[in-house]
Amino acid sequence: MICYRTTFNKVLFTLLLVLSFAPNNNVFAADGEALFKANCANCHKPDADYTGPALKGWSKRIPSPDWIYKWVANPAQMIASDAYAKALFEKWKPTVMTSFSSLKKDEVDAILKYVDDYTPPAAAQTATTGGEGGETDNSMIFGILTLVLALVAFILLQVNSNLRKLSDDKVGIHRGEPVPFYRNKAYLMAGILLLFAVGGYYVISAAIGLGRMKNYQPVQPIYYSHKVHAGTNQISCLYCHGSAQDSKHAGIPSVNVCMNCHKAIKEYKGDPIVREDGSAVNGTEEIQKLYAYAGWNADKKEYNPDNNNDGTPDGARPISWVKIHNLPDHVYFNHSQHIKVGQQQCQTCHGNIQEMPEVYQFAELSMGWCVNCHRESKVNFYDKKTGEGNKFYSIYEKFHNDIKNHKMDSVTVENIGGTECQKCHY
Ligand code: HEC
Ligand code: HEC
Ligand code: HEC
Ligand code: HEC
Ligand code: HEC
Ligand code: HEC
Structure with a gap:
């Protein structure tokens, strides 16, 4: 009985020591x-x-x-x-x-x-020899500290059991040879538990991160630059992604939309475009690729004839753009709800697209990202006094009363149920 209790105590002691110094970056209140x-x-x-x-x-x-x-x-x-x-x-x-x-x-x-x-990351890096900034340094220190303390705990336990054996020998209680530590059940148990905890943590965070594609930037069939179109030439996002206003999808424009302008714009004469690897992009050649997709004959200034009777000019085919943003199928996201009703800017979720030569995924598109914004964003709540705001919200009696009684001054998306599971998962 006593034997079990000491074993148990040892395990508990080691675990507590180890856990209390385990890497943990969330302990600071306002980070x-x-x-x-x-x-x-x-x-x-x-x-x-x-x-x-x-x-x-x-x-x-x-x-x-x-x-x-x-x-x-x-x-x-x-x-x-x-x-x-x-x-x-x-x-x-x-x-x-x-x-x-x-x-x-x-x-x-x-x-x-x-x-x-x-301080910019480059400077910080030379200063701290390879760390990614303060946080990683902290966890390094905590990690080393944990190891050292675990080692100390281990040595102390060994010393303790040797001393006990000595004193037992002195009073004449005979005990067997102490079990070597690698066969000691207490240590084995602590080791296994620790492995489970650490392994489990990494497995779970890797599983949650699966399919997250922040910064994803595939090569597109035509080097189409948002910086040239939406930035330099100030073409409105909605000219090409107009359905963002009134449907679930923002949509990708068809070749026809491009040809509205490119029947006339044959050449690229703007500022030089360079890829991230430093190689130059020939804008005029890229426009020729567009003509090939459209079945447009730039010399004759007309579409190719439709000899094979498929309803499109010969040689024309859709451009197979590579989709960048992609939520899992179990999530419902609707653009119009955010653009028209919620009055959110494209840039809040997609970054400064008008400055991107090639589009990349700016936001993480994780659940935490959606929910955080819903906690913080206000809805355009209907103001009974002035009649301003979204009339849809005139039915929220309780919030109207709370505002009147100064219990709250604004209504967030969370208040109207924007963090309920079934709003986003179906
Ligand atoms: C002249 C047409 C045009 C304009 C204007 C335009 N886009 Fe695009 N957009 C495209 C095309 C074509 C693609 C697909 C190719 C690509 O990803 O670069 C695209 C792709 C995107 C994507 C990535 C879609 C995906 O695959 O996930 C986002 C986000 C986007 N546009 C946002 C914007 C925003 C925001 C603006 C305004 C600042 C804008 N676009 C202006 C044509 C346009
Ligand atoms: C509203 C007019 C307009 C529309 C619509 C438009 N473009 Fe352009 N495009 C331009 C202008 C203006 C330039 C820059 C010409 C210059 O600076 O010489 C340009 C330049 C380009 C270039 C060369 C620079 C670069 O980005 O690599 C390509 C390729 C191109 N467009 C492809 C497309 C494609 C593909 C579409 C359809 C998704 C499209 N354009 C739709 C106006 C338009
Ligand atoms: C509240 C955040 C948010 C805002 C604001 C937003 N988007 Fe999106 N956008 C997304 C998400 C999330 C996806 C991925 C949708 C999916 O995979 O179903 C997406 C996808 C897209 C795509 C890929 C095609 C599609 O419809 O799935 C385009 C293009 C796009 N957005 C353009 C725009 C434009 C243009 C605006 C501004 C008018 C805009 N977005 C505003 C979050 C947003
Ligand atoms: C930039 C802030 C922002 C982000 C990011 C955002 N939303 Fe929203 N969302 C809003 C706002 C604002 C509204 C409220 C629109 C309104 O007034 O009804 C809203 C409303 C909604 C609603 C309707 C809620 C209701 O109760 O009617 C759904 C569903 C939703 N968002 C899904 C998503 C999903 C899924 C994501 C992540 C992929 C996301 N949102 C990311 C700002 C955001
Ligand atoms: C949607 C984009 C957006 C977000 C998110 C945002 N800001 Fe701003 N901020 C701006 C803009 C734009 C201005 C310039 C004033 C204006 O046009 O509203 C500004 C101005 C400021 C200024 C004044 C700067 C000066 O030069 O005096 C401060 C301070 C500031 N923001 C702090 C913050 C803090 C802190 C946060 C996060 C809690 C934040 N902002 C989030 C867009 C944003
Ligand atoms: C504002 C929208 C929104 C709400 C509300 C929401 N989710 Fe999610 N959820 C998402 C998005 C977006 C993802 C996809 C995250 C990804 O791909 O990493 C997701 C993913 C998940 C996953 C898969 C695991 C993961 O992280 O990828 C589970 C499980 C889940 N949600 C459960 C819930 C539960 C339970 C609730 C209610 C308490 C809830 N969600 C409320 C947007 C939402």
């Missing part, structure tokens, strides 16, 4: 970097202008220390009432910063501290 990445990184970079201004040095620009909390909580209201905010907006319009009324003051402080302390 500026994580908060910044989750909330602000879509639009801000610490040290460069992006959709919004570079944030570094913010404290020297803002009119008063309190300004920052008011701004983050409700930019739209500040733009309407505050001169500095109005000037900012004039510079960055039409984008209005999203409001983050749920962020607490210490969280805003943590974000802005992270921003001010930010």
